[in-house]
Amino acid sequence: TAEEKQKRWTLNDFDIGKPLGRGKFGHVYLAREKKSNHIVALKVLFKSQLKQSQVEHQLRREVEIQSHLRHPNILRLYGYFYDQTRVYLILEYAARGELYKELQKCKYFSEKRAATYISSLARALIYCHGKHVIHRDIKPENLLIGAQGELKIADFGWSVHTFNRRRTMCGTLDYLPPEMVESVEHDASVDIWSLGVLCYEFLYGVPPFEAKEHSDTYRRIVKVDLKFPMKPIVSSSAKDLISQMLVKDTSQRLPLHKLLEHPWIVQNADPSG
Numbered sequence: 271t272a273e274e275k276q277k278r279w280t281l282n283d284f285d286i287g288k289p290l291g292r293g294k295f296g297h298v299y300l301a302r303e304k305k306s307n308h309i310v311a312l313k314v315l316f317k318s319q320l321k322q323s324q325v326e327h328q329l330r331r332e333v334e335i336q337s338h339l340r341h342p343n344i345l346r347l348y349g350y351f352y353d354q355t356r357v358y359l360i361l362e363y364a365a366r367g368e369l370y371k372e373l374q375k376c377k378y379f380s381e382k383r384a385a386t387y388i389s390s391l392a393r394a395l396i397y398c399h400g401k402h403v404i405h406r407d408i409k410p411e412n413l414l415i416g417a418q419g420e421l422k423i424a425d426f427g428w429s430v431h432t433f434n435r436r437r438t439m440c441g442t443l444d445y446l447p448p449e450m451v452e453s454v455e456h457d458a459s460v461d462i463w464s465l466g467v468l469c470y471e472f473l474y475g476v477p478p479f480e481a482k483e484h485s486d487t488y489r490r491i492v493k494v495d496l497k498f499p500m501k502p503i504v505s506s507s508a509k510d511l512i513s514q515m516l517v518k519d520t521s522q523r524l525p526l527h528k529l530l531e532h533p534w535i536v537q538n539a540d541p542s543g
């Protein structure tokens with residue numbers, strides 16, 4: 271509520287429960303806000319670590335970005351507070367935990383489950399892009415599962431507001447050589463690529479360009495060395511969608527709203543997401 275927005279939270283407002291996991295830069299605990307009995311996840315970040323990794327500005331930007339995002343498939347950041355040594359993030363609690371653990375357990379997902387997840391993520395990303403936010407880090411480790419089995423994108427540690435990037439580049443882009451433009455300018459289509467990688471990993475249990483050495487993975491990515499294993503059996507419709515997302519030319523990647531109309535999504539995704 272608006273009143274909760276302004277409130278100055280302190281640790282005393284919460285009963286701390288079991289550890290939920292070790293996120294980036296800190297630990298996450300189950301917690302209950304004493305007055306409302308509202309269950310949340312409390313992420314504890316050490317100021318010393320934030321300082322030495324120079325991510326304070328990134329955290330401030332994330333809190334700012336998250337305060338404007340409201341979507342069923344985006345984990346809420348309700349607020350934050352700090353004390354002498356730590357910063358505390360008050361997060362929505364995802365009752366069914368981490369997606370990557372679920373994927374490890376099942377090895378890979380059915381086409382219906384994969385399509386349902388991919389379509390809900392596509393809707394969340396359409397929402398973000400509409401607000402000029404690109405996530406840039408869509409992977410199983412950053413996805414949680416809510417009480418109704420719905421996916422929640424968490425940990426916007428690397429998201430940026432695209433237009434403020436344009437603002438920093440205002441006008442001067444014209445004189446930059448392609449390689450400069452190439453490296454600084456990536457747009458929302460990075461999230462389409464990542465969603466394609468995720469769809470592949472949901473269906474096969476391994477990411478598409480996996481290799482022993484990083485250098486080999488890099489080579490396979492830039493070459494778009496996309497191969498579909500014989501096992502498990504996957505529909506040609508699913509392969510068609512993945513092939514339209516994992517395209518080197520960013521302007522040729524299947525736009526997210528077109529993804530929602532793709533036959534594989536239409537025939538397999540559970541509309542409730």
Ligand SMILES: COc1ccc(C(=O)Nc2ccccc2)cc1NC(=O)CCSc1ncnc(N)c1Br
Binds near residue numbers: 293328346365424
């Ligand atoms: C909106 O979710 C976030 C928003 C921001 C950040 C964050 O650290 N940003 C950040 C930290 C340092 C520097 C720059 C950015 C992290 C998260 N989220 C998380 O870390 C997920 C915690 S694990 C968990 N959470 C809920 N329910 C569960 N069952 C589990 Br398990």
